[in-house]
Amino acid sequence: PAAGDGTLLGALDPDQRAAASVTSGPLLIIAGPGTGKTRTLTHRIAHLVATGTARPEECLAVTFTRRAAQEMQERLAALVPDAADRITVTTFHGLGLRIVREQAARLGLGETVGIADEAGRLALLADLLGENRRSEARKALEAVSAAKRARALGEAPPPDAAELLDQYDKALRARDQVDFDDLITIPVRLLGSDLELAAAYRARYPWISVDEYQDVDELQYRLLRLLTAPDANLCAIGDPDQAIYRFRGADVGFFLRFQQDFPTARVVQLTRNYRSAARIVAGALQAIAPTTLVRDRRLEAVRADDQHTVVGRYEAANEQDEAEFVVRTIDALLGGSSFHSFDSGAVETFAGHGRLSFADIAVLYRTDAQAQPLLEAFARAGMPCEKRAHTRLTDRLEITELARRVGEVYASSPGPVTGALRTAVQLAIDDTEVSLAWADTPTEERVSRLRAAADLLAPLAERCGTDLDRFQAELALGVEIDTWDPRADRISLLTLHAAKGLEFPVVFLVGCEDGLLPLRWPGSAGSPNEQDEEEIREERRLFFVGMTRAQSCLYLSYARERTRQGTRRAVQPSPFLRAIDTSLVTPLGSAREKPRNRVRQLRLL
Ligand code: ATP
Ligand code: MG
Numbered sequence: 001p002a003a004g005d006g007t008l009l010g011a012l013d014p015d016q017r018a019a020a021s022v023t024s025g026p027l028l029i030i031a032g033p034g035t036g037k038t039r040t041l042t043h044r045i046a047h048l049v050a051t052g053t054a055r056p057e058e059c060l061a062v063t064f065t066r067r068a069a070q071e072m073q074e075r076l077a078a079l080v081p082d083a084a085d086r087i088t089v090t091t092f093h094g095l096g097l098r099i100v101r102e103q104a105a106r107l108g109l110g111e112t113v114g115i116a117d118e119a120g121r122l123a124l125l126a127d128l129l130g131e132n133r134r135s136e137a138r139k140a141l142e143a144v145s146a147a148k149r150a151r152a153l154g155e156a157p158p159p160d161a162a163e164l165l166d167q168y169d170k171a172l173r174a175r176d177q178v179d180f181d182d183l184i185t186i187p188v189r190l191l192g193s194d195l196e197l198a199a200a201y202r203a204r205y206p207w208i209s210v211d212e213y214q215d216v217d218e219l220q221y222r223l224l225r226l227l228t229a230p231d232a233n234l235c236a237i238g239d240p241d242q243a244i245y246r247f248r249g250a251d252v253g254f255f256l257r258f259q260q261d262f263p264t265a266r267v268v269q270l271t272r273n274y275r276s277a278a279r280i281v282a283g284a285l286q287a288i289a290p291t292t293l294v295r296d297r298r299l300e301a302v303r304a305d306d307q308h309t310v311v312g313r314y315e316a317a318n319e320q321d322e323a324e325f326v327v328r329t330i331d332a333l334l335g336g337s338s339f340h341s342f343d344s345g346a347v348e349t350f351a352g353h354g355r356l357s358f359a360d361i362a363v364l365y366r367t368d369a370q371a372q373p374l375l376e377a378f379a380r381a382g383m384p385c386e387k388r389a390h391t392r393l394t395d396r397l398e399i400t401e402l403a404r405r406v407g408e409v410y411a412s413s414p415g416p417v418t419g420a421l422r423t424a425v426q427l428a429i430d431d432t433e434v435s436l437a438w439a440d441t442p443t444e445e446r447v448s449r450l451r452a453a454a455d456l457l458a459p460l461a462e463r464c465g466t467d468l469d470r471f472q473a474e475l476a477l478g479v480e481i482d483t484w485d486p487r488a489d490r491i492s493l494l495t496l497h498a499a500k501g502l503e504f505p506v507v508f509l510v511g512c513e514d515g516l517l518p519l520r521w522p523g524s525a526g527s528p529n530e531q532d533e534e535e536i537r538e539e540r541r542l543f544f545v546g547m548t549r550a551q552s553c554l555y556l557s558y559a560r561e562r563t564r565q566g567t568r569r570a571v572q573p574s575p576f577l578r579a580i581d582t583s584l585v586t587p588l589g590s591a592r593e594k595p596r597n598r599v600r601q602l603r604l605l
Contacts, residue, residue, distance in 0.1 A: 008043055008046050008047045008050055008079060008080075009021065009043060009047055011039075011043060012036070012039070012040060012043055013036070013272060015268065015269070015270050015271065015272070016036050016039070016040045016043075016270060018268060019040050019044070019268040019270065020040050020043050020044035020047055021047075022235075022266050022268070023047075023048055023051075023053050023054075023233070024233050025231060025232075025233060025264050025265070025266065026228075026230075026231065026232060026233070026234045026235075026236075026258075026262035026264060026265035026266070027233075027234070027235045027236070027265060027266050027267075027268065028213075028235075028236050028237075028258045028259065028262075028265050028266070028267045028268070029041070029235065029236070029237040029238075029268050029269075029270065030237075030238065030239065030240070030255075030267065030268070030269055030270075030294065031237075031239060031269055031270035031271070032239055032241065032270075032271070032273060032294075032297065032298075032299040032548075033239060033242060033273065033275065033276075033284070033299075033544075033545070033548035034273040034274055034275025034276055034281075034503065034548060035270035035271065035272060035273055035274070035299070036270060036272075036274055037211065037237045037238070037239070037270065038068075038072070038211055038237075038501065040237070040270065041061065041072075041209050041211055041235065041237050042072055042075045042076060042079070043079065044209070044235065045059050045061060045076065045087060045207070045209060046076055046079035046080045048207060049080050049083045049087065050079075050080055050083075054206065054207045055086075056080075056083035056084070056086035056087045057086050057087075057088075057204075058204070058205060058206050058207055059087045059088065059205070059207045059208075059209075060088045060089075060090075060095070060205040060207065060208045060209070061087065061088070061089045061090075061208075061209045061210075061211070062090065062091065062092055062095065062208070062209065062210045062211065062224075063089065063090070063091060063211050063212070064091065064211060064212040064215065064500065064501065065091065065390075065479060065481055065482055065501075066090075066091055066094065066474060066477060066478050066479075066482040067481055067482040067483075067484060068211065068501055069089045069090050069091060069094070070463075070482075072089045072211075073085075073087075073089045076089070088205070091477065092183075092184060092216075092220045092223065093180065093183045093184065093477050094473075094477055095187075095223075096182075096183030096184045096186070096187050096223070097115070097183050097473060097477065099186075099187040099190070099191075099201070100113060100178060100182065100183060100186050100187065101113060103186075103190060103197075107186065107190075108173065109173065109176060109178070110176045112176075112469065113176055113177065113178055114175075114176065114177045114178075114472070114476070115177065115178060115179065115180065115183070115394075115473075115476035115477070116172060116175070116177040116178070116179045117394035117395075117400040117403075117476070118141075118392070118394060118395045118400075119397060119400050120177075120400075121141055121168075121172075121179060122137045122138065122141060123137075124168065124171050124172065125137045125140045125141055125144065125164075125168060127171075128140075128164065128167050128168060128171065140164060143158075143161045143164065144161065144164055144165050144168050145179075145181050146161070147161040147162055147164075147165045148165055148169075148179075148181045148182070148185055149181060149185060149219060149249075151165070151185070152184070152185035152188050152189055152219060152222075153218060153219065153222070180392070180476075183477075184219045184220060184223055185219060187223055187226075188219055188222045188223050188226065191223070191226040191227070192222070192226060198226050198227070201226075201227055202227055202228065202229065202232070205227065206232070206233055207233045207235075208224070208227060208228060208232065208233070208234050208235070209234075209235040209236075209237070210224065210234070210235070210236045210237065210238075211237050211238070211501075212237070212238055212242075212500070212501065213236040213237060213238035213254070213255050213258075214238035214239055214240050214242060214243040214250075214252050214255045215238070215242075215243055215244065215245040215250040215252075216250060216251070216254050216255075217245070217248070217249040217250045217251060218249065218251060218254075219249075221251075221254045225261070228262075230261070230262055230263065230264070231262070231264055232262070234262065236255070236258055238255055239294075240252050240255050240256060240293035240294055241288050241292055241293055241294055241297070241541055241544055242500070242541060242544065242545050243255070243293070243538070243541060244496070244497060244500065244538060244541055244542050244545055245497070246534070246535075246538050247538070252293065256293070269298070271298040271299060271300055272299075272300055272302050273299050273300065273301050273302060273303075274302050274303070275303075275503050275548070275551055276301060276303065276548060276550055276551055276552075277301065277303050277304070277305050277306070277309040277551065277552055278301035278303065278304055278305050278309075279305050279309050279310075279311050279584055280301075280309070280311060280547065280548070280550050280551075280552075280554050281299060281300075281301035281548075282301070282581075282584055283311050283547060283554070283580045283581075283584045283585070284544055284547040284548045285297070285299055286579050286580050286581060286584075287540070287543055287544055287547060287576055287579050287580055288540065288541070288544040289579065290540070290579055291537045291540055291541075303551075306552075308552045308553065309552055309553070310552075310553045310554070310555075310586055311554045311556070311580075311584050311585050311586065312329075312553070312554070312555045312556070312585070312586045312587075312588040313555075313556050313557070313577075313585045313586065313587050313588060314555065314556075314557040314558075314587075314588045314589060314590070315557070315558060315559075315560065315573075315589075315590035315591065316557055316558065316559040316560070316590075316591050317559065317560055317561065317591035318559050318560070318561045318562060318563070318568075318591075319370070319373045319511075319559055319562050319563065320373050320377070321559065321591045322373070322510055322511075322557050322558075322559050323373040323374045323376070323377035323510075324377055325557060325588075326363060326374060326377065326508050326510065326555075326557070327377045327378065327380075327381045327383065329508075329555060329588075330358075330361060330383065330491070330506075331381070333356055333361075333506060333553070334356060334357075334358075356505065356506070357489055358383065358384055358385075358489050358490050358491045359486070359487065359488060359489050359490065359492075360504055360505040360506055361491045361492070361504060361505070361506045361507075361508075362491070362492040362493075362494055362499065362502070362504040362506070362507050362508070362549065363385075363491065363492070363493050363494070363507075363508040363510060364494055364495070364496050364499050364507060364508065364509050364510070364546045364549065365493075365494075365495060365496070365509075365510050365511050365516075366495070366496055366511055366516045366517055366519050366542070367495070367511075367516065367519065368389050368391075368495060369564070370510060370511050370516070371387050371493050374493055374510070375387065375493070378491065383490075383491060384489065384490035384491065385490050385491040385492070385493055386484070386488065386490050386491070386492060386493065387493040387494075388480045388481045388483070388484045388492065388493070388494050388495075388498050389479075389480050389481070389494070389495045389497070389498050390479050390480065390481055390495060390497040390498045391479060391480050392478070392479055392480075393475055393476075393478045393479060393480060393482075393483075394475060394476055394478075396453070397438065397449075398446075398449040398450050398452070398453040399453050399456075399457070399475065401428055401438070401450070401453075402421070402424055402425065402428060402450065402453050402454060402457065403472060403475050405424035405427055405428050406420045406421055406424045406461075406468070406471070407468065407472065408424075408427075409423045409424050409427065410468045414466070414468070415466060416461075416465060416466050417461040417464045417465065417466065417467070417468055417471045418458065418461045418462055420461075420468070421454060421457060421458065421461045422454075424454075425450055425451065425454040428450050429446075429447050429450055429451075456480075456483050457475070457483065459483060459485055460474055460475070460478070460482075460483055479498075480498070481494070481498040484498075486502075492504070496542045496543075496545055496546045497542070499545065499546065499549050500545060502549055503549055503550075503551055504549055504550065504551065505550075505551045505552045505553065506550070506551075506552065506553040506555075507546070507547075507549050507550035507553070507554050507555070508555045508557065509543075509546045509547065509554065509555065509556050509557070510557050510558075511557075511558065511559070511562070512543075512556045512557060512558040512573060512574040512576070512577055513558045513559065513562065513571045513572065513573060513574055514571065514572045514573065514574055514575055515562075515564075515571055515572075516562075516571075516574070517539055517542070517543050517574040517576055518535070518536045518539030518540070518574075518575075518576075519539060521565075522564045522565050522567065522569070539576075540576055543574070543576045555588070556577065556585070558571070558573045558574060558577075559571060560591070
C-alpha cells in the first residue's frame with residue numbers, strides 16, 4: 001500500500017469523499033444516475049486497502065455483471081496496482097460458484113464441478129419425463145427452477161415439481177454438475193444450516209460492497225445476509241429509481257429496508273450528476289417524477305449545456321424510417337457527406353469527448369426484435385455495429401457447441417484458449433454429424449451462427465490466456481453484455497436492460513411507443529388500464545435508465561406504425577414522453593413532413 005489516501009480520495013467530490021471515508025459499519029449510498037456511485041465504490045475499496053484498514057484479501061465487491069466486475073478490477077489495478085488482483089470482484093453467481101467449489105467435497109461434488117447449460121438441462125429433463133412427455137421439457141425446466149428456489153427459501157414446492165426436482169438434481173450430480181440456480185441456492189442452504197461455516201466466510205470477507213443493490217433478488221439477499229452481521233462493514237450502493245429486474249425476481253424492497261436490516265447504517269446521498277448535460281438531467285427527472293421511489297430526490301447537473309447538447313424527438317412513419325433517421329443523424333454527427341450539423345472544428349472537440357466516433361454512440365431499445373431494422377440500415381450504410389442483450393450466453397446453442405469443442409481441442413493439446421477457439425470453429429463447421437439440436441437448422445445458418453459466436457467469444461478467450469477452466473466458468477456465468485468491448489470502434493445496439501450502468505456521448509432511444517414503453521406483448525390479454533401498475537412503474541424506470549445513459553445527445557424516437565410478430569399496427573407515442581416538458585425537446589421532424597424540412601431542422605442542431 002503505497003499511495004496515501006489523499007491521492008485516492010482526491011479524485012472524488014466532497015460528498016463522494018465523505019461516503020468513501022466511512023470505513024466501518026453498514027453504509028448505504030443512495031444516489032441517482034451518473035452521480036459517481038460506481039466510481040465512489042471503487043475508490044472506497046482502493047482507499048481501504050491503501051490505508052491498510054483492510055487487507056486486499058478481505059475485500060469483496062459484488063457487481064451486477066461479469067463485465068462490470070472486469071471493469072472494476074481494471075480500475076482497481078490502476079488505483080492500487082500491487083493489491084488489485086487479491087481483491088475479490090465478482091457477481092453473486094461468481095461468488096456462489098466459488099463457495100460451491102470450495103465446499104465441493106462435503107457436497108459430494110468434484111472440485112471442478114461444471115455448470116450445466118440450458119440444452120443439457122432440457123435433454124436431461126426430457127429423459128426423465130420419458131418419450132411421451134418430451135415436449136413438456138421446457139415447462140418442466142421452469143417448474144424445477146421455481147421449486148429449487150422455493151425450497152432454498154424454506155417454502156414447500158408443489159409435490160409433483162418437488163419429485164421431479166429430486167430426480168433432476170440426482171441426475172445432475174451424477175454428471176458432477178450444478179445448474180445456475182444451484183450457485184445461489186446451495187450456498188444459501190449450506191451457510192444457513194452451518195453457522196460455523198457462515199462465520200468462517202464472514203471472517204474471510206469483513207468488507208463487502210454491493211453495486212446496483214436495488215436489483216438484488218430474495219436469494220441473493222439471503223446469501224448476503226448470511227455473509228454479514230447486522231453491524232458488518234457492508235457498503236450497498238444503488239438507485240431505487242433504476243430497479244429494472246423485477247420480472248426476474250429482483251425486489252427493490254430490500255434496498256428500501258436496508259436501514260431496518262442494518263440499524264446502525266450510515267446513509268449518504270450523492271446529488272451531483274457528472275454524466276449528462278443539464279437538459280438531459282432535467283428531462284430524465286421529469287420522466288421519473290410521477291413514480292419516483294426516492295423521497296426528495298435531488299439531482300443537479302454538473303455539466304452545463306453546450307452547442308452540442310440536444311434532447312431531440314423524431315416521429316417516424318415506421319421502424320424502417322426510424323432506422324433511417326438514426327443512420328442519417330449519425331452520419332450528420334460524424335460529419336458525414338449528406339448532412340452537416342456541426343462545422344468540422346466542433347466535431348474535433350465534441351463536448352469535450354474529443355473526436356466523435358462510432359464507439360461513442362448507442363442505440364437502445366426495449367425488445368431484442370427491434371434491433372433487426374437497425375442492423376439492416378447500418379449494414380446498408382456501411383456503419384459498424386454490435387448488438388448485445390442481457391441474455392445468458394449458454395442459452396445459445398452455437399455457444400455451448402463451441403464451448404464443448406474448445407474443451408475437446410484443448411484437452412488434446414493444451415495451449416492458449418484463443419488457439420483452441422479457432423480450431424474449434426472449423427471442426428464444428430466441418431462436422432457432418434450435426435448434433436440433434438441443430439438438426440432443423442440449415443447448414444448456412446449454422447455456419448454463420450458459429451462464426452458470429454466465435455467473434456463474440458474471441459475477446460473472452462483472449463482474456464483467459466491458457467486458463468480453460470476460467471474460460472468455461474466465464475461462459476457459464478456470463479451474459480451477452482459481458483462480451484461487449486467499450487473500446488471497439490462500432491455503434492452499440494443494446495437492450496435497455498443491457499445498458500444499465502453504461503454511458504455514451506450519443507444515445508438513441510428508439511421505439512418510445514405505447515406497447516413498447518411500457519411493453520405489452522401483442523395479443524396479450526387486457527387493456528393498458530388493466531396492466532399491472534407496478535409493472536408500468538418498472539417500465540418507466542427502464543425509460544429513465546435509458547435516458548440517463550446519454551452524456552450530450554439524446555434522441556427519442558417513435559413510429560406511427562410498427563410491425564410486431566408479423567402484424568403491422570398503428571401505434572401511439574409512449575405516455576412517458578408526456579412527462580417531459582416540450583421546451584426541453586427539439587422536434588427533429590416527422591416522416592409526415594417533406595425531407596427538405598428534415599434537413600433544415602437537423603442543421604439547426
Ligand atoms: P449509474 O447509476 O448509471 O450506474 P453511477 O452513479 O454509478 O451511474 P458512475 O458511472 O460512477 O455513476 O459515474 C458517472 C460518470 O461521472 C463517470 O464518467 C465518472 O467518471 C464521472 N464522475 C463521477 N464522479 C466524478 C467526479 N467527482 N469528478 C469527475 N467525474 C466524475
Ligand atoms: Mg453505476
